Amino acid sequence: MEIQFASFDDAVARFTLASASPAFANALRRAMIADVPTLAIEEVRMYDNTSALFDEMLTHRLGLIPIKTDLATYSSKESCACDGAGCPSCSVTYTLSVEGPKTVQSGDLIPQDPKAVPVHDNIPIVKLTKGQKLVLEARAVLNTGKEHAKWQPTVVCGYKNYPVIAISDVCDACGMCVDECPREILIAKGKKVEVVDSKLPDCSMCRLCELACVASGIGDEPAIRISSERDRFIFVVEGDGSLPVKEIMQRALQHIKGQSDELEKQVREISGDGKK
Numbered sequence: 001m002e003i004q005f006a007s008f009d010d011a012v013a014r015f016t017l018a019s020a021s022p023a024f025a026n027a028l029r030r031a032m033i034a035d036v037p038t039l040a041i042e043e044v045r046m047y048d049n050t051s052a053l054f055d056e057m058l059t060h061r062l063g064l065i066p067i068k069t070d071l072a073t074y075s076s077k078e079s080c081a082c083d084g085a086g087c088p089s090c091s092v093t094y095t096l097s098v099e100g101p102k103t104v105q106s107g108d109l110i111p112q113d114p115k116a117v118p119v120h121d122n123i124p125i126v127k128l129t130k131g132q133k134l135v136l137e138a139r140a141v142l143n144t145g146k147e148h149a150k151w152q153p154t155v156v157c158g159y160k161n162y163p164v165i166a167i168s169d170v171c172d173a174c175g176m177c178v179d180e181c182p183r184e185i186l187i188a189k190g191k192k193v194e195v196v197d198s199k200l201p202d203c204s205m206c207r208l209c210e211l212a213c214v215a216s217g218i219g220d221e222p223a224i225r226i227s228s229e230r231d232r233f234i235f236v237v238e239g240d241g242s243l244p245v246k247e248i249m250q251r252a253l254q255h256i257k258g259q260s261d262e263l264e265k266q267v268r269e270i271s272g273d274g275k276k
């Protein structure tokens with residue numbers, strides 16, 4: 001298996017995964033979305049809410065605010081020594097007290113742990129008019145996207161098979177496919193059309209070039225053929241800011257490894273190899 005990064009920072013990673021099965025590519029995608037824990041607000045205690053929104057709507061909005069998550073500090077409620085009662089090792093509390101006129105924003109949440117701040121401080125929660133009040137206490141816990149989308153660490157996480165463009169000798173460089181391609185992948189050079197340098201990964205495999213080629217009257221079969229590599233994938237992963245993309249990838253891979261180690265252990269036990 002090979003991995004090659006086209007771009008990589010805390011927010012976005014674009015990379016090619018080669019010599020991998022479609023099943024592994026999909027397992028990696030799913031693990032990054034659903035098996036990497038983050039903090040999200042789960043409980044809200046309303047002390048005063050005279051805003052235009054119901055308590056439930058406000059609570060839902062608070063739950064969707066991405067929170068910077070330090071996975072070395074926090075553990076899940078289930079694995080915490082407090083047995084799920086809630087303590088500083090498995091939860092963060094926030095207080096909010098705002099009086100209108102003002103738009104309440106994520107930055108108005110005051111965390112008990114200064115590291116566990118909302119990723120952006122300008123996410124609007126509710127608009128208060130003069131005299132309206134919002135006073136609450138919220139508690140964020142660790143969980144995964146498998147439980148609810150608010151714990152997903154990614155906003156974009158997908159892949160496509162690596163495109164292959166084959167141009168046969170029948171091509172007469174008429175340029176119709178060049179004009180039709182919406183991503184400017186093709187260029188007419190000499191007696192044949194060619195793929196623009198380094199543009200191949202941008203091909204969406206829409207096949208408009210094939211249709212244009214047949215429409216050019218060259219025959220029933222197009223001179224340009226679009227297909228894809230079965231074991232090579234182009235990934236785009238964008239985080240919501242709760243974790244750096246590097247950590248999302250590492251944790252997802254650790255999760256897959258943990259699952260396969262567990263499966264191997266169980267297979268060994270069933271087959272009796274574990275007793276030897």
Ligand code: SF4
Pocket residue numbers: 165180181182183184185186202203204205206207208209210226
């Ligand atoms: S498949 Fe679509 S994007 Fe790719 S080269 Fe053909 S027209 Fe362009």
Ligand code: SF4
Pocket residue numbers: 167170171172173174175176177178188192193212213214216218222223224
């Ligand atoms: S439309 Fe067909 S014949 Fe014309 S340049 Fe493209 S591939 Fe070649």
Ligand SMILES: [Zn+2]
Pocket residue numbers: 077080081082083084085086087088089090091
């Ligand atoms: Zn705890």
